[in-house]
Amino acid sequence: MRPHASTGNLPAELNHFVGRRRELSDVADLLKRAHIVTVSGVGGVGKTRFAVRAAAAAAELEGFSGGAWLVELAPVRDPALVEHAVAEALGLTDHTTRLPRATLAAHLAGRELLLVLDCCERQVEAAARLAETLLRQAPGLRILATSRQPLGVPGEHVMVLEPFAEDDDHATDAVELFADRASAVLPDFAVDGSNRAAVRELCRRLDGIPLALELAAGRLRALSVDQILERLDDRFTILTRRGATGPARHRTLRTAIGWSHELCSPRERLLWARLAVFAADFDLEAVEYVCASPELPADAMVDLVADLVDKSVLMRRDTACGAVRYLLLDTVREYGLGWLRELGEEQRTRARHRDWYLGFATWGELEWFSARQAQVARSTDRELANLRAALEFSLEDPQEFRIGQFLAGTLWFYWVGCGRLAEGRYWLERALAADETPTGQRAKALWVCGYVSILQGDGIAALGMLHECRQLALDTGNATAVAYAVHRLGCGALLSDDLPRAKALFEEALGHYRTLGELNSNVIMAEVELGMVAAFSGELERGIEICEAVREACEDHGERWALAYALYTRAVIAWWQEDPALARQLAAECVRINHEFRDMVGIVLGIEVLALLTAAHDAEEAAVLQGAAGGIWDMVGLPVFGSRYFAIPHNRCEELCRAELGAVGYARAFARGSALGLDAAVARALASREATRAGTGSAPAGNAKPARPRPEPGAGGYDAPGADERQRA
Structure with missing residues (x-):
């Protein structure tokens, strides 16, 4: 699951942490004076567990106001995904076309935060490059890395975590660890005079490696300590004759694991x-x-x-x-x-793995349009590492490229609906570059990548992909791809303020959908977007009619993601119709739903409306909310898409706040909001006080003006655009 608290995401300890008192003190001292500390050591020595314990202590004692965050790099097979993994761990979503590294640097620049990069050895070069970049741009950042080799970053301090040794207090720690894990297997187990010598000998023979000790403790279900020692001795002999090489401790760990392997059927x-x-x-x-x-x-x-x-x-x-x-x-x-x-069997089993997750993605696409939408989002979050592995496998072999395109396209609901635009575009562009054959799989990847690019504000790239998709679909008789390409071209027209063209394209797409019998969240979203066009064109009653039809369809099918955008549209109309109470209710629900899915676009649009409604009675709080929205727009892309229609609530709110607070007061309040994290921004927006008076709401103190003035045509465009606005469009 993605983190929601600003204090970090360190996992809870499920069993007792044993020993390492001196090392914990040492790493705490290092983190006080070094920006990056790498805990190195042999596999199985307990680097991850140690780093999590050390990070928890540091976060509590050293005042990392931004918390301590664990990034698990072990599942990351592609170096390009290291940055995505860090963003994922931080709960950071970026809809822009910026590289994830730039987004991370901007996010961390003003924060005091401890980042735990775990298992860097597989992607040591990528992890090192990212760590160096972030440390140069974020002076309050500290990094605690674990790796079987140093990262080689300037200023890095390396602490080698040794196995529990025989010649100091660690011998006691090794016995304590074995006893603790053994008692989980046999509740009555205890180290006493009858077995102490055997337990100490076992710890010695396993070189005090924690993983080896835990594996040995698991054998107590079937064997005594003495029997384990006897069999362990056999394993050493057998594996040594097989030519085990490398450092002794590596051989010991392999021996311990190999011994467990031999004991399996x-x-x-x-x-x-x-x-x-x-x-x-x-x-x-x-x-x-x-x-x-x-x-x-x-x-x-x-x-x-x-x-x-x-x-x-x-x-x-x-x-x-x-x-x-x-x-x-x-x-x-x-x-x-x-x-x-x-x-x-590697190729065959990886193919089976990919096929399972292709089925999982197909299930998610179908179930996204149902009452199980939130479950789909959570499940896909949980399976992200396996989905990445499935995509990687599909894009390694030319015979699998088309399946890779289909899988990347099928996950559109996750890339778009759950705030994963940057990673989605990465996989989609890789898949499209792998095979240019004009197929249905390519057509799907094209319209999805075009959709993602539009939401990132990259309209030029999006148009190229969508036009290619439409032509490919026409050439191959793929009516479904035609519908989706036309629909997404309509999105591009809407965000570029070309309302007549947007309306024509949405109506054409909906006609295609009806002919095909297509009904899903994309179709519902086309209806919502047509409602936006109606509202921005001044056809408020038509906009309400469309939004109500969408609401009924969503209730029938349990759909909530597209519904949230209908609620946003309806909230803007309610404000234009001078019903702030209804507008607040609708905008708040829009934010709540989109926050559940982590859809940044929907969240920030709703906060913009809530800020405007708050300005009617508390200009300072409204400016704080605008600052919070500004921070989110930095992750989304061009503020309010660069659209004069989507900017209407923002511009009116800013005007009211500046009139009440002055330029300096507004800037101060805006800056406070900009410092809020996503979850804090959402909580504050939802908690903002409602207007104390009915009707249009009270004006800011000392400024007795209605919440929504009616300027002359062409004087600012805060009213619902009517005939004059349509003429200008």
Whole structure:
């Protein structure tokens, strides 16, 4: 799930943290004087767990007002996605065409914040470049990285996290860790005189590596400590004869994991290998599809998964919604992937994995137009790492390129509806560049990429893609793609203030949709956009009629995302009709819905209206809200799309606030709002006080003027545009 609090996103500790007192003190001292500290060490030594504990302590004691944020880089296979992963962890959404790195730098520039970059070794160069850029532009930023090798960033301080050693207090820590994890397996287990020597010997033989100790503790379900020692001794011998190479501690970790592997049944080993294709956590249904075969039937998966959990190979995760998911630790996953390659099954299993997530995306596209829309958003958030892996696989092999185009296009609901425009465009452009064959898959990717580009404010690129899509669709007889291309061309016309052309294109698209029998959130959105055209053209009753029809359709199908834009349109009309109470109610609901989906465009449009309505009785608070909206527009793109119609509420609000506060007072209040994070901005907008008087609302103190003046034609355009405005358009 995406973070919602400004204090960070560090996970809760599910079991007892053992030892490391001296190292925690050392890293705390380093973070006081260094901008970047890298915790290095062998795989399995506990770098991630240590960094999370250290970050939590630092955030509490050192006053990082922006919180401590964990970025999990282990699932990231493409260096270009490192920046997206950081933005994802921060809950930062950017609709503009800026590079994610620039967005991150702008977001972090004025904040005191601790960023934990975990598992950098797979993308060490990309992580290093990003860290250096951010540190140069954000003086209040501190980075705590974990990696099996230093990043090489100027000013980096490296702290090597050693295994629990035998010659100091860490020997006690190793025994304590083993005892703690063993008691989770056997509640009555305790280290006493009968087993203390054996436990200490086990800790010594495993070189005090925490992951190895935890895996060994898991064996107590079936073996005594002495039996573990005997079998461990056998494993050392066998794996050494197989030619294990590398540092001793690497061999020890491989031995510990390999020993767990040897203790698994043949079917458990095969499942372990196939599970390695999952980039992050996963559910049982995915396992049953991806990993099933005649020798590993789907109906055996429940028991096999439970066995791997019992053996501490799989980690169980309970989610907030009550579902159970499973995770392979990164080192355990790498071991399984090695076996999968030796079996010659990697390509087949990755294809099965991709097919499952293609089905998942198709389900999401269908269910987006239903009462399960919020569930789709949450589920897609949760599966993002696996969806990225599926896209990556599809764009590596020319035979899979068209499936990659289809998958990237099918996820339009997530790219657009859940504030993922930048990442969506990245995948769509990669998919389009991979294969230029005029197919239905390419047509879909073209209209989706065109739509994304319009919302990013890149109209020139969007027009090129949409015109190509329409021509391709006409040439191939793809009536569905024609409809979507025409619809999105209408969006471009609307945002560029060409209302007559927008109206014609929306009506043409809706005609195509009706002929095709198409009904989904895109179709509903075309209706909403036609309602916007009516409202901006001064046809207020027609706008209300369209919005009411949209509301009824959305209620029938449980649709809320497109409904939020109808609520925005209806709120603007209510303001023009001098009904501020209704306008506030509608705009607030628009913000609430869009905040749930993290749709930045819908959020900021609603806040602009709420700021205007607040200006009628509290100019200073309205200016704060305008500042908050300004900060969000920085992430969305061109403020109010550069449109004079969408800018009407903003311009009227600014005029009222400046008249009441003066230029200096307005600038101060605006700056306070600009410093608010997204969640704080939304909370403040929704909590803004309602007007204390009915009707048009009270004017700011000392300025007895109506909330919505009626200037002469051409004098500012704050009224609902009528015939004169249509003539100018």
